[in-house]
Amino acid sequence: xxxxxxxxxxxxxxxxxxxxxxxxxxxxxxxxxxxxxxxxxxxxxxxxxxxxxxxxxxxxxxxxxxxxxxxxxxxxxxxxxxxxxxxxxxxxxxxxxxxxxxxxxxxxxxxxxxxxxxxxxxxxxxxxxxxxxxxxxxxxxxxxxxxxxxxxxxxxxxxxxxxxxxxxxxxxxxxxxxxxxxxxxxxxxxxxxxxxxxxxxxxxxxxxxxxxxxxxxxxxxxxxxxxxxxxxxxxxxxxxxxxxxxxxxxxxxxxxxxxxxxxxxxxxxxxxxxxxxxxxxxxxxxxxxxxxxxxxxxxxxxxxxxxxxxxxxxxxxxxxxxxxxxxxxxxxxxxxxxxxxxxxxxxxxxxxxxxxxxxxxxxxxxxxxxxxxxxxxxxxxxxxxxxxxxxxxxxxxxxxxxxxxxxxxxxxxxxxxxxxxxxxxxxxxxxxxxxxxxxxxxxxxxxxxxxxxxxxxxxxxxxxxxxxxxxxxxxxxxxxxxxxxxxxxxxxxxxxxxxxxxxxxxxxxxxxxxxxxxxxxxxxxxxxxxxxxxxxxxxxxxxxxxxxxxxxxxxxxxxxxxxxxxxxxxxxxxxxxxxxxxxxxxxxxxxxxxxxxxxxxxxxxxxxxxxxxxxxxxxxxxxxxxxxxxxxxxxxxxxxxxxxxxxxxxxxxxxxxxxxxxxxxxxxxxxxxxxxxxxxxxxxxxxxxxxxxxxxxxxxxxxxxxxxxxxxxxxxxxxxxxxxxxxxxxxxxxxxxxxxxxxxxxxxxxxxxxxxxxxxxxxxxxxxxxxxxxxxxxxxxxx
Numbered sequence: 188x189x190x191x192x193x194x195x196x197x198x199x200x201x202x203x204x205x206x207x208x209x210x211x212x213x214x215x216x217x218x219x220x221x222x223x224x225x226x227x228x229x230x231x232x233x234x235x236x237x238x239x240x241x242x243x244x245x246x247x248x249x250x251x252x253x254x255x256x257x258x259x260x261x262x263x264x265x266x267x268x269x270x271x272x273x274x275x276x277x278x279x280x281x282x283x284x285x286x287x288x289x290x291x292x293x294x295x296x297x298x299x300x301x302x303x304x305x306x307x308x309x310x311x312x313x314x315x316x317x318x319x320x321x322x323x324x325x326x327x328x329x330x331x332x333x334x335x336x337x338x339x340x341x342x343x344x345x346x347x348x349x350x351x352x353x354x355x356x357x358x359x360x361x362x363x364x365x366x367x368x369x370x371x372x373x374x375x376x377x378x379x380x381x382x383x384x385x386x387x388x389x390x391x392x393x394x395x396x397x398x399x400x401x402x403x404x405x406x407x408x409x410x411x412x413x414x415x416x417x418x419x420x421x422x423x424x425x426x427x428x429x430x431x432x433x434x435x436x437x438x439x440x441x442x443x444x445x446x447x448x449x450x451x452x453x454x455x456x457x458x459x460x461x462x463x464x465x466x467x468x469x470x471x472x473x474x475x476x477x478x479x480x481x482x483x484x485x486x487x488x489x490x491x492x493x494x495x496x497x498x499x500x501x502x503x504x505x506x507x508x509x510x511x512x513x514x515x516x517x518x519x520x521x522x523x524x525x526x527x528x529x530x531x532x533x534x535x536x537x538x539x540x541x542x543x544x545x546x547x548x549x550x551x552x553x554x555x556x557x558x559x560x561x562x563x564x565x566x567x568x569x570x571x572x573x574x575x576x577x578x579x580x581x582x583x584x585x586x587x588x589x590x591x592x593x594x595x596x597x598x599x600x601x602x603x604x605x606x607x608x609x610x611x612x613x614x615x616x617x618x619x620x621x622x623x624x625x626x627x628x629x630x631x632x633x634x635x636x637x638x639x640x641x642x643x644x645x646x647x648x649x650x651x652x653x654x655x656x657x658x659x660x661x662x663x664x665x666x667x668x669x670x671x672x673x674x675x676x677x678x679x680x681x682x683x684x685x686x687x688x689x690x691x692x693x694x695x696x697x698x699x700x701x702x703x704x705x706x707x708x709x710x711x712x713x714x715x716x717x718x719x720x721x722x723x724x725x726x727x728x729x730x731x732x733x734x735x736x737x738x739x740x741x742x743x744x745x746x747x748x749x750x751x752x753x754x755x756x757x758x759x760x761x762x763x764x765x766x767x768x769x770x771x772x773x774x775x776x777x778x779x780x781x782x783x784x785x786x787x788x789x790x791x792x793x794x795x796x797x798x799x800x801x802x803x804x805x806x807x808x809x810x811x812x813x814x815x816x817x818x819x820x821x822x823x824x825x826x827x828x829x830x831x832x833x834x835x836x837x838x839x840x841x842x843x844x845x846x847x848x849x850x851x852x853x854x855x856x857x858x859x860x861x862x863x864x865x866x867x868x869x870x871x872x873x874x875x876x877x878x879x880x881x882x883x884x885x886x887x888x889x890x891x892x893x894x895x896x897x898x899x900x901x902x903x904x905x906x907x908x909x910x911x912x913x914x915x916x917x918x919x920x921x922x923x924x925x926x927x928x929x930x931x932x933x934x935x936x937x938x939x940x941x942x943x944x945x946x947x948x949x950x951x952x953x954x955x956x957x958x959x960x961x962x963x964x965x966x967x968x969x970x
Contacts, residue, residue, distance in 0.1 A: 253540075254536050254537070254539060254540035255533055255536050255537055255540065257536065258532045258533055258535065258536030259529075259532075259533065259536075261532065262528065262529050262532045262533075265528065265532075266525050266528070266529065269521065269524065269525050269528070270521070270525065272521075273517060273518060273520075273521030273522075273525075276517050276521070277513075277514045277515075277517040277518050277521075278514075280513040280514045280517055281510075281511070281513075281514045283513075284488075284505070284510050284511075284513065284514075285476055285488075285490070288438070288476070288488065288489070288490040288503045288504065288505055289476065289490040289492075291432075291434060291438070291440070291490070291503045292440075292490040292491060292492040292501050292502065292503040293492045293501075294432070295429065295432050295434075295440060295442070295492075295501045295503065296492045296494050296499075296501040298428060298432060299425065299428065299429075299442060299494065299497075299499065299501060300494050300496045300497065302424070302425065302428055303386050303400075303402065303496065303497055304496070305337075305338060306338065306341070306384075306386075306400075306402035306418045306420055307384040307386070307402050307404070307418075309334050309335075309338060309343075309402075309418055310384045310402045310403070310404035310416055310417075310418045311384060311404055312334070313327075313330070313331060313334060313343060313404070313416055313418075314384075314404040314405065314406045314416045316330055318330055319345075319406060319413075319414065319416075320408055324345065324353060324354055327345070327354065328354050328356065328360065331343040331354075331356050332356065335356065338418070338420065338424075339424060340420060340421040340423055340424040341418060341419060341420045341421070341424070342355065342356040342357040342418075342419055343355070343356045343416070343417065343418055343419075344356070344357075344367075344394075344416075344417040344419060345414055345415070345416055345417075346367055346371075346375070346414065346415040346416075346417060347414060347415070348412060348413075348414070348415070350366050350367045350371075350372050351364070351366060351367075352364035352365065352366075352367060352393075352394070353414070355394055357394060357395055357419075358394060364394070365393050365394065366393070367393055368390070368393060370387070370390060371387070371390070371401060371403065371415075371417070372415075374387050374401065374403045375403050375405070375415040378403050378404060378405040378415075379405040379412050382405060382407075384402055384403060384404040384405075385402070385403045385404075386400065386401070386402055386403075386496070386497040386498075386499075387400060387401040387402075387403060388400075388444035388445050388446045388448060389422060389444050389446075389448040389449075389450055389459075389460055391460075392419060395419075397421060398421070398422045398459060398460035399419045399420065399421060399422065400419070400420050400422055400425065400444075400450065401417050401418070401419050401420075402417070402418040402419075402420070403415060403416070403417050404416045404417075404418075422450055422451060422459050422460060423456070423459070425442065425450055425451045426451040426452075426456050426459055428451075429442060429451040429452070429453055430453070430454055432453075434453050434503070435505075437505065437506065437509060438453070438503060438504065438505050439452075439453060439481070439487065439503070439504045439505070440452065440453035440501070440502065440503045440504070441453075441458070441463060441467055441500075441501075441502045442499060442500070442501050443463050443467065443468070443471045443499060443500045443501075443502070444497075444498075444499050445497075445498045445499065447462060447463050447467075447468040447471060448460065448461070448462055448463065449461050449462070449463050450499065464481075466479040466480055466481065467479070467489075467502060470489060470491045470500075470502065471491065471493075471500035471502070472493060472500065473491060473493070474491060474492060474493050475490070475491060476488065476489070476490050476491075477489050477490075477491060478507075479504075481504070485506050485507075486506070486507040487504035487505065487506060487507065488504060488505055488506075488507055488510045489502050489503065489504035490502070490503050490504070547573070549573070553576075608630065612630040612631065612632050613630070613631070613632055613633055614632070614633070615632040615634065616634065617632070617634060617712060617714060618632055618634045618635035618637075618638045618639065618712070618713050618714055618715075619631070619632045619634075619635060619710065619711070619712050619713075620632070620635050620651075620710070620711045620713075621699070621708065621709075621710055622651060622666075622708045622709045622710075622711065623707065623708040624670060624706070624707065624708050625650065626650055626651040626652060626666060626708075626709070627648060627649060627650055627651070628646045628647050628648060628649055628651065628654070629647070629708065630647070631646055631647070635713070638713070638714070638715045639655065639713070639715075640654055640655065651666075656685065657682075657683065657684055657685045659682070659683070662680075662682075665696050666696060666709055668696075669696040669697060669698050669709045670698060670706055670708070670709060671698075671706070672698055672706060673698075674695070674696070674697040674698070675695070675696050675697075676694065676695045676696075677692075677693065677694055678693050678716075679691055679693060679716060679719075679720060680692050680693070680694065689717075690715060690717050691715070691716050691717045691719070691720040692713050692714065692715060692716065693713070693714050693716045694711065694712065694713040694714070695711070695712040695713075696709055696710075696711055697709070697710050697712075698710075752791065752794040753794055755786070755787070756787050756791050756794070759783050759784070759786050759787035760787060762783050763780055763783050763784065763787075766779050766780055766783065767780075811852060812850050812851055812852050812935075813850070813851070813852075813853065814848050814849070814850055814958055815848070815849055815850075815851055815853050816846055816847075816848060817846050817847050817848070817849050817883055817885070817890040817892075817955070817957075818843045818846035818883055819846075820849070820851070820853055820856055820857060820860075821841075821843070821860060821881065821883050821892060822841065822843075823853075823857060824856065824857035824858075824859075824860035824861055824864075825839075825841070825860055825861075825864055825881050836877055837868055837871060837877040837878075837879050838877060838878050838879065839879045839881070840878070840879070840880050840881070841881050841882075842880060842881070842882040842883070843882070843883045844883075844884055844885075845884075845885050846883065846885060846890075847885045847890050847957045847958075848957060848958040849890055849955045849956070849957060849958060850956075850958050851935055851955060852935075855931045855935075856931070856935070856955070858928075858931065859928040859931050859932060859939075859953065860881075860892065860894070862924040862925065862927075862928050863894040863928070863951045864879070864881065864894055865924075866924065866925070866951075867879055867894050867895070867896035867898070867949075867951075868896075870896050870898030870899070870948075870949065871896050871897060871898045871948075873899075874897055874898055874899065876897045877896075877897060878896070878897045879894070879895075879896055880893075880894070880895045881893075881894055882894075882895070885957065887957075888956060888957055889937070889954040889955065889956055889957060890954065890955050890956075890957055891952060891953075891954045892952065892953055892954075892955070893950055893951065893952045894950070894951050895944060895948060895949070895950035895951075896948045896949060896950075897944075897946075897947055897948040898947075898948050898949060899947075899948075900943050900944070900947060900948055900949050901941065901943060901949055909925060909941055910925050910926055910928075910929045910939070928953075932953045932954075932955070935955055935956075936955070936956050937953055937954045937955040937956065938953065938954050939951070939952070939953035939954075940952055940953075
């Protein structure tokens, strides 16, 4: 715990201690006046310790002032927290007031909807009355008398479809009845359309001439409109309902119909049936809390709820002053509490400052001795923390020299170790480079310089991407994955240099770990395998030449094969000439000519088959390879050949368990599959069982294609020469397709062979190497 590990200016304790030391004539002057002449002088005003102290308080501040500042620094966050709490509580008060008026609005809406629901229930019950279905209006009037006692201030009317009142319980049975209003008939039309009772807005009754609310129900008989049934209620019933709600004193509430007419007002019956003021009408169609100016000039906070059942608006409001009173009260109380806490904190800080001023002076003197590497002698100050610090100073002053000696030895050992590591990497027999997390060179071997950057050997401390700017994005991604903890390798990877040449590289990228187990950077092992790759290219060129020689032999054999049918054709044509010059009759002449011409035609077709088969099989030019899906190549190739199998009674089946990517000339591979499928179909011409299986299987490295048949199989002597030119088991076959197929497969790095099946028939197989992920990414980038 020696102070050198944390400079005094970097801690609060050291800052004010060294600030105090610089005050030669200040408060703490007596505690350092006895310092010897050989003691080092205190830091000057321009020294780091003084600058550090000045960042906390102005120079010359006393301990009491600094502790008061510290107390204030502690109170400020407390005040901020208290303010946040007060603001939250005040907001909660405001939200509670808001929720209260919203709850009242919705509660009143539920009560109004329940009352209207009673009217609808009675209307629906009466609309399906059996007496009404029988047109017994006298009995129906008596039935309504029993339904109305539960609905005070209400009566029932029955109207025909032309708007004439037939029955109204509010009038004597023989009283003349007027025509109903057009608004009522419009509501009735909606009721018939929806087949549901409708609640009207406030209406003046045509008979009673008072404000009413009508519940209009459609009456159907035999599925057809018959009557209009109306339950009329005086709005005084809704006024009484509103007065019965527990609305706090001073609150205002309104029930408005869809047209803005006041249905009822809280303890204000004079408002019933009157149009609402513009301020109330402006909010009647919108749910939520609004602010508006009332008719007496007061600003109101109003919660409005729109009934989904009737479309009426129920608005409950309170004056802004009453709404915000709890919020303002909470803010005032919180401010008083915060001010009291601040004053008490400052008073407590001053009292504590007086108690610890003397121990701090002792501590400052001990710190001065510590700076001179002297033993610290002290008496107990009564402050446990300061006594502990003085004891630690004393132990640290004795251990300082030993610590510094051990540190010097460790630094020398570390330097020697780093030098050995540098020499090990530099002399490594393989190209190796060590990088930090930013891909800057930490160490590099001579072989790395010679292989990859001989013209730019000064790489230490520089970025790898600055030294080799042509590094492809795929390799940069590898470096990022290695920094994330992966170990990646590649055996044969192309590196296109800035001068256009391609350098083939085998590499390994792995992370190196620091002492705490985190990734410190990347180690790259790489080797130039261009010579090996060039040798492989040369081998593929000894293969191309060999194939050219095979094609030359094929051409010679082709000439031999064509010679026989062409010679036979010439012979048959000469025979035709002789027959034409004979003395045969016309019928005999035609018969003889027909026989000879059929033989000539057979030989000509034979020659054509030879040319066609060779033309389909021979690869005549350079190829372009792309990354393809193995299953897609197989299905596309076999689909054309399988179309022909249906005409031969062959049952075909695909079996693909999984797939993979292959780098191929798709047309050539499809040509190979087509040859194998056609050969299999032809092999089953004379067999009773004709099953064709085309299969694809994949392992870690290769995709294996197979075509199996249920033909007669291969003879042992045919197996050894099956893939040689002009070796065929078919009577008319030339044996060229399998020879060319072998050349195509081997040119793609694969193998082809045939083997007998246990249950009869033959299976032809060939493999193609799968494309690895890194090669696929590089191919995509190059494309």
